[in-house]
Amino acid sequence: MGRSVVMQRLNRRWAQVKVPGCGWVRFRLTRAELPVAKTFRVTFSNGQWHIAFAVVPAPITAPTAGGVIGVDRGVTITAALSDGRKLNCPQLTVKERAQIRKRQRRAARAPKGSEAKAAEHAKAARLKAREANRRKDWCEKTSTLLARTYDVVRFEKLNIKNMTRSAKGTVEQPGRNVRQKAGLNRGILAQGWGLLRRCTEQRAPGRVEDVPAPYTSLRCGACGWIEKKSRESQADFLCVSCGFTCNADENASVNVAAGQGGIPRPRQSAGAGGVTAAVSRSSAREPQPAWVGIPLP
Template sequence: MSRFRFAPTPEQETALLDQCAHARYVWNLALEQWSMWSVGRRSCPPRFVEQARQLTEARADNDWLRTGSQTVQQQALRDFDQAVTNFFSGTHQRPTWRKAGIHEGFRIVGSQAQRVEKVNRKWARVLVPKVGWVKFRLSKPLADAKSYRVTRDRSGRWHIAFAVIPDPIPGPGTGEVVGIDRGVTVSAALSTGERLNVPTLTRGEKARLLKLQQRLARSQKGSNRCAKTRRAIAKLKAREADRRKEWIEQTSTGLARRFDVIRVEDLNIRNMTKSAKGTVEAPGRNVRQKSGLNREILANG
C-alpha cells in the first residue's frame, strides 16, 4: 500500500462520511444475511451476484441510498464476498460488524480508481465518485494503481491508500546472517549485540494521556465533553501508532539492506495477547496484570 494524507474540504468531508456510512450499511446488511445461515440448511446464503441485484432494488426504493455511489456500495459487497471466501479457506478470521466512528472507509476499483492527477510538486488530486476532486499530499512518488481505499481514523484524519506492489529491497550479497529476539523490555535484540526499541510517547505526552483518560472517566457518556476528550485521546494514540509504524518500516528496511538472511522467532502474537478474563464458571487469574502485558506486547510492534 502507498498511503497519503487526504485533505478534503468540510463539504467534501461530509460527502465522504456519507459514502463511508453507505459502504458500512451494505457490509453489515450482507453480514446479517450470511449470519442467518447455518451448516445443514438446504438453502445457501446469497452471494455477490444475488446481493448486487438486491442492492439495485434497495436503491430504487430508498432515496438516501440512491444518493450514494453505486460503485462504492457494490464494492462493499465484493469485499464482503472476498472476506467470506478467505474465512472458509482458513486464511482470515470471520467477518465482523463495522461500527460508525471506528470503521470509516470505502474502496474504489477499476477505471474510476485511475482518475488521479498531479497538481504540483506537493499536491495531487483524485476524482472520488459523488464527491468530486479531492486533494492529497504527495509525500512520496505516485505509482500507478488499479484501486485505492479512503479511510478516516479515530482521530479524524483522512488517508488514501493506493494498492501497489512495492519494489523489492536488494540485499547486500555478502552472506551476512542475523538473528532477532523480540521482547517487551527490548523490542528487538540482534545477534550482533544491537538493541532496538520502539519509540513511544514522551513523558509529557504520557502524563497528558493519563489526565485525558481520567477526564473521560468523569465525563457523561454521549456529552460534547466526552466526545472532545475521546478525540484528544485518539490523537495521542494515533501519534504513538505513527511513530511505531515508521520505526517498523525503517528498521525492517535497514535490516533487509544489511543482511542476506534474517532469522526471527516464530511467535503467535494472537494467542500471546489473548485475554485472561475467563468465564463466569471459570474466572481467570491476574487479569489486570495480563492486560498490561498484552498492551506492552502490542506496543512493541
C-alpha cells in the first residue's frame, strides 16, 4: 500500500504534481477530473513530455441476476459472446494504414539525421498510437459492459493455434503474403485479447474465470457432442450428432459460458483401436479428439 500521488489543480486546464527529487511539476489536464493514482510515469515522445497516471478503475458491483457470460476471442470476431452479441475491436482503416506506409517511405528516403526524417517518423508514430488508443477505449467500454451486465465472465484460455487457423482465410482463397499479414493482424489483435481480459478483471474482481478450453470450438453447444467434422468451415458450426447449427464463434462462446471446453480424459480401453491419449507435438498443435464420435459405453 503506497501513498497516493500528491497533486493540485491550478485551474481548469492545468494541475501540478509533486515529483520526488524534483518538486512541483506542472502539467496540462486531458480529463475533467483530477486522477486518484498511486503511481505515474513520465515519458518523452513526439517532442513532448507526457505524464500518465495509473488509475485502477473502481470495481463494478455484480448485477446478481446477470448470470454467466462466455467470451470467445478470435480473429474474425474480436469477442463473440454467448448471448449472441458479436463485438469487434476497431482497427486502423485501410486509408490510415496507407498513410503510415507513406510516412515510413518518406522517412526512409529523407537524408540521415535530417529534421524531415524525424518529422515523418513522428507522424507515423502518431498514426500508430491512434490504433492503440482505440483498442484501449474499446476494451474499457466492453469490459464495463460485461462487468455491469453479468455476474460471472468466462474467458476461454487462448489457443494460439486456433487463431493461426482463423487468420489463414479459406482454402479456396489463401491470398498473398497471408503469413505475414496474418501474423501482423494476430499480433495486433492479441494485444486487445489480453487487454480485454485484464480490464474485465479490474472492473469485476473475482468474477472473471478462465475456461481451459481445448475443445470449445469443436463441442456442440446444444448437445455436447465433440467432433471435428462439426466444424467443417471456419464460420459455421453444424453438429453431426444433433444437427444444431450456429455461428462457430458463438457456439464456442456458449461452451465457454458453460465452462465446457475440456472433456474428461478418455478411459484406456483394452480393445483394438483403443483410445490412446498420446501427447505428441502434433496433438498439441491441433485438438484431435480421436475418441470422440465413438459412442462411449
